[in-house]
Structures are given as structure tokens and as C-alpha cells.
Amino acid sequence: MRLRPIGAGGAPSLGGRTLAELEPGQHAVVLGYSDQVEPVTARRLFDLGIVPGIEVTMVRRAPLRDPVIFQVGDCEIALRAAQSRHITVEAVR
Amino acid sequence: MGHPHHGGGAATDHGGGGAAAADLGLTRFAVIGSPNSGKTTLFNALTGLHAKTGNYPGVTVARFEGRMRIGDRETVVVEDLPGTYSLDPISPDEQIVVDVLDTDHHNVRVDVPDALLVLLNATTLRRSLGLLAQVQQTGLPICVVLTFTDDLARRNGQLDVAAFSRALGVPVVPVVAGHRDGLEVLREEMAGYRSWSAPVVPPPTDPAEVTGWAESVLTSGGYRLPELDRRNSRIDSVVLNPVLGTAIFLLTMFLFFQTIFTVAAPLQGYVEAGFAWLGDLVAAHIHIPWLSAFLSQAVVGGIGGVLVFLPQIVLLFVLIAILEGTGYLARAAFLMDRVMARAGLEGRAFVALLSSLACAIPGIMATRSLPSARDRLATMMAAPLMTCAARLPVYILLVSILLPAQARMGPFSARGVVMFALYLLGAVSAMLVAAVFKKFTSRSGPQLPFYMEMPPYQVPRLKTIAAEVWTAASAFLRKVTSIILAATVVLWVLLNLPLRSDAELSAAGVDTGDETAVAAYVIDHSYAASVGKAVEPVFAPLGFDWRINIGILSSLAAREVFVATLGQVAAAENPEEPAQALTEMRVQDGPNAGRPLFDAPTIAALLVFFMYALQCMSTVGVMRRESGSWKWPAIAFSYMFVLAWVLALAARTVVGALV
Numbered sequence: 001m002r003l004r005p006i007g008a009g010g011a012p013s014l015g016g017r018t019l020a021e022l023e024p025g026q027h028a029v030v031l032g033y034s035d036q037v038e039p040v041t042a043r044r045l046f047d048l049g050i051v052p053g054i055e056v057t058m059v060r061r062a063p064l065r066d067p068v069i070f071q072v073g074d075c076e077i078a079l080r081a082a083q084s085r086h087i088t089v090e091a092v093r
Numbered sequence: 094m095g096h097p098h099h100g101g102g103a104a105t106d107h108g109g110g111g112a113a114a115a116d117l118g119l120t121r122f123a124v125i126g127s128p129n130s131g132k133t134t135l136f137n138a139l140t141g142l143h144a145k146t147g148n149y150p151g152v153t154v155a156r157f158e159g160r161m162r163i164g165d166r167e168t169v170v171v172e173d174l175p176g177t178y179s180l181d182p183i184s185p186d187e188q189i190v191v192d193v194l195d196t197d198h199h200n201v202r203v204d205v206p207d208a209l210l211v212l213l214n215a216t217t218l219r220r221s222l223g224l225l226a227q228v229q230q231t232g233l234p235i236c237v238v239l240t241f242t243d244d245l246a247r248r249n250g251q252l253d254v255a256a257f258s259r260a261l262g263v264p265v266v267p268v269v270a271g272h273r274d275g276l277e278v279l280r281e282e283m284a285g286y287r288s289w290s291a292p293v294v295p296p297p298t299d300p301a302e303v304t305g306w307a308e309s310v311l312t313s314g315g316y317r318l319p320e321l322d323r324r325n326s327r328i329d330s331v332v333l334n335p336v337l338g339t340a341i342f343l344l345t346m347f348l349f350f351q352t353i354f355t356v357a358a359p360l361q362g363y364v365e366a367g368f369a370w371l372g373d374l375v376a377a378h379i380h381i382p383w384l385s386a387f388l389s390q391a392v393v394g395g396i397g398g399v400l401v402f403l404p405q406i407v408l409l410f411v412l413i414a415i416l417e418g419t420g421y422l423a424r425a426a427f428l429m430d431r432v433m434a435r436a437g438l439e440g441r442a443f444v445a446l447l448s449s450l451a452c453a454i455p456g457i458m459a460t461r462s463l464p465s466a467r468d469r470l471a472t473m474m475a476a477p478l479m480t481c482a483a484r485l486p487v488y489i490l491l492v493s494i495l496l497p498a499q500a501r502m503g504p505f506s507a508r509g510v511v512m513f514a515l516y517l518l519g520a521v522s523a524m525l526v527a528a529v530f531k532k533f534t535s536r537s538g539p540q541l542p543f544y545m546e547m548p549p550y551q552v553p554r555l556k557t558i559a560a561e562v563w564t565a566a567s568a569f570l571r572k573v574t575s576i577i578l579a580a581t582v583v584l585w586v587l588l589n590l591p592l593r594s595d596a597e598l599s600a601a602g603v604d605t606g607d608e609t610a611v612a613a614y615v616i617d618h619s620y621a622a623s624v625g626k627a628v629e630p631v632f633a634p635l636g637f638d639w640r641i642n643i644g645i646l647s648s649l650a651a652r653e654v655f656v657a658t659l660g661q662v663a664a665a666e667n668p669e670e671p672a673q674a675l676t677e678m679r680v681q682d683g684p685n686a687g688r689p690l691f692d693a694p695t696i697a698a699l700l701v702f703f704m705y706a707l708q709c710m711s712t713v714g715v716m717r718r719e720s721g722s723w724k725w726p727a728i729a730f731s732y733m734f735v736l737a738w739v740l741a742l743a744a745r746t747v748v749g750a751l752v
Contacts, residue, residue: 038542040183040542041542043179043181043183044178044179044183044542044544045542045544046223046300047178047179047181047220047223047224048178048220048544048546049217049219049220049223051300051304053304059326059329060329060330060333062333062427062428062430062431063333063334063335063336063338063339063428064431064432065431066430066431066434067427067430067431067440067543067545069329069333069427069547071321072220073217073219073220073318074216074217074218074219074220074318074319075216075217075220075546075547076325076546076547077544077545077546077547078427078430078440078544078545078546078547079542079543079544080430080434080439080543082542082543083542083543083544
């Protein structure tokens with residue numbers, strides 16, 4: 001099964017923020033993945049539940065600043081900036 | 094494990110026909126779930142300690158299979174598949190799951206199961222449903238096992254299991270770890286797997302549609318998302334705190350080693366005493382001198398010399414199982430990810446390296462969870478440098494000669510501190526080597542994503558710990574009774590042949606009435622001594638004499654044999670107190686003749702040599718299997734030998750200058 005990049009074509013919103021820019025405690029809603037993302041990465045992010053429309057909370061950084069734990073729906077997932085900067089989000093409030 | 098596979102026709106027949114074609118005619122159930130869905134706990138609960146471990150044919154993904162009884166006396170096979178997030182594999186582990194579920198049977202290496210138990214973690218249902226949707230495409234009978242429902246309730250989540258089951262169209266059985274009643278229901282359900290319901294139309298798997306489907310199923314099931322686990326975040330805010338977290342991590346690692354040494358010591362005393370008693374018993378009841386010596390020294394002494402370390406090895410695995418069971422191991426991987434990134438690796442490589450603390454073989458096998466082939470290779474090359482349990486006996490013996498038990502460094506036992514330093518040095522070296530290999534391997538290929546799920550903190554399950562420790566301990570016991578026993582027997586023969594006549598002994602000026610003197614003469618002039626002396630030019634700069642050389646050569650079979658070998662040599666010199674004999678061993682010839690053989694510089698050189706040298710043929714074999722060629726094991730063996738020799742010389746020189 002191949003994954004169509006979600007939101008491909010309809011590029012992420014103007015000056016779209018990415019997951020990597022969130023500060024601890026901030027919430028955001030996932031919009032999609034950036035165009036440069038590898039298909040394997042996109043597929044795995046999807047499997048992990050990081051899908052458009054889901055609310056994500058930045059929980060905490062590792063002591064050495066990377067990776068970062070995000071609360072995604074109902075579980076906590078650690079991502080490196082290398083991945084989270086490919087996930088476009090819209091800040092909640 | 095040569096399971097005959099289903100024929101093409103049987104693969105679509107999930108009734109008795111399919112089962113009849115399977116191994117021994119038993120029905121096969123496969124357990125599928127994402128990591129952290131409680132898969133291993135359920136598997137252990139179903140099959141108890143009767144699980145067989147092995148590998149999938151052709152690959153080294155560990156295979157766990159066990160038997161259980163369902164219904165009235167029907168025995169079935171349960172297979173625990175590797176954890177996976179989806180059926181779009183990005184690692185060899187995940188590929189196995191796809192192969193097993195391939196009902197068209199393009200892949201003939203594995204059996205297609207007759208029915209599936211799909212585990213869904215009730216607290217992460219939304220995400221887990223994607224995997225279920227994909228699995229339902231196989232058309233195999235499916236029963237959903239809902240885990241962590243206690244957690245869901247505790248965190249004020251909700252799910253109407255009956256409605257959820259109706260929405261999915263498949264049976265759903267909630268099972269809470271540690272409670273028997275859920276398991277009984279599951280057992281009964283499994284007995285009737287032929288009549289499990291299935292949805293008329295399987296759910297969609299297209300990413301765009303599956304989210305909507307999952308949402309509708311959850312709504313029908315009256316699912317209320319559990320609240321954030323406050324307990325979890327409170328623990329994390331301490332354990333992952335930049336300052337406190339780092340301190341806790343280092344302290345955990347340090348206490349790990351202190352525990353292994355202080356708690357195991359009295360237990361080791363009992364094992365030692367037991368074997369000494371057994372040896373005396375043999376010596377007292379067998380009156381043929383050579384047979385009595387062979388049985389008491391080679392067999393009882395050889396096995397006993399290595400079994401002494403069983404308490405420590407068991408303890409090591411208990412601690413690793415506890416760390417894993419509590420959820421701390423994942424935190425440790427998270428804390429270490431940035432450090433691992435320095436070596437070009439990722440947090441999960443840390444788990445592979447930590448497993449290598451038990452043995453490089455499971456460590457190398459754990460690299461299969463790394464999606465990137467380059468990461469795998471680099472980790473594989475580095476894993477044997479981690480201090481494995483087999484080095485432990487060697488280190489303990491050498492460190493105990495080096496330092497008295499009462500010696501202290503601050504509040505800690507000096508022996509414990511040195512051991513900790515050895516482990517640390519091994520780990521640092523492994524990282525450096527991984528970084529070098531990562532640099533040298535090509536930069537091509539797609540960048541695979543890094544992601545890691547943080548499991549909730551839990552009280553570890555006794556049964557899971559017991560199962561893991563039992564697997565490890567029984568593997569060690571098998572090794573002791575096969576390879577190590579064989580090696581010690583061969584060594585005993587080499588150390589005691591050729592036989593000397595009394596005339597010959599008298600001619601050499603040995604008092605034939607003095608048994609110890611005779612034994613010492615025989616060993617000094619044995620075949621083994623010739624071999625040990627032949628390689629002396631290689632090891633002489635490190636301060637090793639022929640006796641140590643035989644130990645090193647014999648340790649190629651298994652590192653622990655080094656201890657048994659030195660034990661045999663020492664027992665010949667002082668049968669009453671072999672441990673004492675080691676410390677009193679003198680250099681026999683050369684400029685240093687008469688000085689203690691095991692002085693500080695030589696012990697330092699030996700410790701360093703064992704830290705770096707790839708003295709383990711099993712590891713070489715696994716590397717060959719995992720990397721698919723002899724090239725990488727050959728590279729590993731050579732680079733490690735050179736490193737070992739050079740650094741041992743350096744250690745000897747430095748320690749020699751200090752003492």
C-alpha cells in the first residue's frame with residue numbers, strides 16, 4: 001500500500017508552523033506532512049497516529065534538547081527534530 | 094525449527110483441513126499487536142514457561158512459540174509475532190509479521206496461522222485500529238484481545254465492549270494482566286475459533302478512509318478517551334528532568350552493578366561450596382587416580398568454575414527485565430538518543446547495546462529493530478565491545494586477584510568501582526567504534542524516521558520477569574553443559590598428556606611421591622604448554638606467559654573457559670586452594686622470573702585484552718548470519734584483536750609506571 005502525501009498539492013498554510021517549533025505545554029492540530037518528507041517516514045508517522053486533524057501537545061524535551069516527547073491523541077511519542085519539522089501544524093488558540 | 098508449511102489449497106481453508114496440514118496437526122494461533130500492547134504479558138500468561146524460542150528460518154528474528162490447552166483437552170500452538178505498528182514493514186521484524194500473515198503464501202518459510210489474536214491497547218485504541226483494519230484484510234478468523242482496560246478505567250476512559258465488538262464485527266475479549274478470569278474467557282473463545290464472526294465488508298485500509306472508520310467504530314463503542322496519565326507525567330517530570338533525570342540515569346546504572354556484585358556474592362559462595370563438596374565426593378569414591386582427577390578437576394571443577402557465575406547472570410537478567418518491565422528502559426533510550434546520535438545511531442541502538450550487556454548475540458539480534466541497514470551494521474560491529482555476561486567471570490576473577498574484598502573507594506566497594514569502570518569503558522569504546530563504522534559505510538539510501546513510543550510506567554509482572562530470566566539462565570546452562578564442558582575436557586586432556594613414566598619423572602629430578610610436584614611437572618611439559626609457549630612471542634609484550642596464553646586460546650570457545658582453564662592450571666599447583674594458587678603464581682623464566690605472574694600491570698593488560706578481543710565464536714557465527722557474509726565478522730575479529738593487543742600493551746605500560 002502506498003501512501004499519498006496528505007495535503008500534497010494543497011500546500012501547508014502560509015508560513016506554516018511545524019511540530020518542531022512548539023514549546024513545552026503548547027497544543028497544535030496536525031495539518032499534514034511537508035512535501036520533502038520521505039514516503040517511508042510519512043507512512044510511519046501515519047501508523048503512529050500522527051494524522052491530520054489530531055491534536056498534539058509538546059510534552060518535554062530530552063535533557064540534551066533532542067528528541068522531544070509529544071502527546072499524540074492517547075500516547076506519548078518521541079520524535080527528533082529531523083522528523084517533527086516535516087509535520088505542519090496549526091496552533092490551537 | 095522445521096515446520097512443514099501449508100499447501101497452497103490449505104492456506105484458504107481455515108477449518109480442520111488447514112490445521113491438519115500444520116505441524117503435528119495442531120491449530121496455530123498468532124498473537125499480533127503493536128509494541129506496548131501487552132503482547133508478551135499475554136503470551137506468557139497463555140503459555141506459561143513452556144515457550145520455545147528459536148528463529149524464523151532464514152532470518153534471525155526471534156520466534157516465540159508455546160503450547161496451551163483450550164476447551165476440552167485440545168492443545169494448540171500460540172505464536173508471539175514481533176510487535177508492529179502496521180503491515181507496511183520498514184524493518185525485518187515487521188517483515189516477518191507480513192510474511193506470516195501472507196495467506197496467498199508467496200513466502201514458504203513460515204506457517205500461516207489458523208486464527209489471529211489481535212491485541213489492542215484500550216488506552217491507545219484510535220491508533221491501534223489501523224493495524225486491525227490491515228490485519229482484517231487477510232480474511233483469517235480474528236479475535237480482538239483488549240488490554241489495559243484497568244488503565245482505561247483508572248484514567249476515567251470508557252468503552253462499551255459489547256457495542257465495540259458489534260461495530261468491529263469480530264469478538265472482543267478484555268483481558269487484564271494478572272487476572273485469571275479474562276484469560277478463561279479468552280480460552281473458551283479460542284476453542285470456538287471456527288465460528289468467530291467477521292464483518293461482511295472488511296474495513297478500509299486507505300489512509301484517507303481508515304481514520305474515519307476508526308472514528309465511527311469508537312463512537313459506536315461509546316469510547317471516551319482516557320485522561321492524561323497524571324501519575325505518568327509526574328514520574329516523567331522527575332525521571333526526564335535535565336538535571337535530576339541525568340543523575341537518576343547514572344545512579345541507576347551504577348546501582349545496577351553494585352547490586353550484581355554485593356547480592357550475588359553470598360550465593361556464589363554456596364555454589365562454590367557445593368561443587369567443592371561434590372569434587373571431594375568424587376575424589377573419595379573413585380580410586381583410579383587418572384579417572385578421579387579427570388572427574389573431579391575437568392568435569393566437576395570445570396562446570397563448577399563457571400556455574401559459580403550463575404547467580405550473577407540471573408541477577409543481571411532480573412535487573413534488565415525489571416528496567417524493561419517498569420518502562421524505564423524506553424526512558425533511558427530517550428535520554429541517550431542524543432548521545433547515540435553523536436555516533437550516528439539512535440536511541441533504540443542503545444537498547445541493542447544494553448542487551449549486549451547480557452550477551453552480544455541477543456544484542457546483535459536486537460539490531461533488527463533498527464530500520465536503517467547502516468545503523469544495523471554499525472551497531473553490530475560495536476555490540477561485542479559491550480561487557481557481556483561471559484566477560485563477567487573473567488573480570489570477577491581478575492579483579493578479585495587485583496583488589497581485596499574489603500578495599501573501598503569512598504562509600505563503595507573498590508571492586509564494584511573497577512567493574513563499573515570496565516563496563517563504562519566498554520560502552521564508550523562501542524560508541525566510538527559505531528561512529529567510525531557509520532562514517533565509513535556509504536551515505537546513500539533513504540533517511541528512515543526516528544520515533545519511539547513512551548510506554549506508561551508499570552509494576553513489572555513477575556511472570557514476565559521469570560520467563561525472561563529462565564530463557565537466559567537455561568541458555569547459559571546449556572552452554573555450560575555443552576561447549577564449556579567440551580572445552581574444559583579437551584583442555585584437561587591437553588594439560589595432562591603426554592603421560593610421564595616414573596623413570597622419566599625421576600630423571601627430571603621430580604619426587605614421584607609428591608603428587609603436586611608431579612602434576613606441576615606434567616602440566617609444564619604438556620601438549621597445551623607447547624601450544625601456549627608457541628604463541629608466547631605474540632603475547633609476551635603484554636606480560637602473558639604460556640599459562641595465560643592457553644587460557645586465551647581456550648576462551649575462543651567461550652570467554653568463561655578462561656576461568657576454568659586457569660582453575661585447572663592452578664589446581665595442579667595447589668589442589669587445596671586453587672584461588673590462592675593463582676595469586677601465588679610466579680613468572681617461570683625470563684628477566685622477570687620469580688615475580689608474581691598476576692601483578693597489577695598484567696591484570697590490567699588482561700582486563701583490557703578481554704574488553705576488546707572478540708573471544709567468542711558464537712558472536713562471529715551470529716554476525717555471519719545477520720550480515721549475510723563472512724566479510725563483517727572477519728573485519729570485526731581483526732579490528733578487535735588489534736585494538737585489544739595495542740590497548741592491553743598501553744594499559745600494561747601505564748599501570749606499570751603508576752605502581
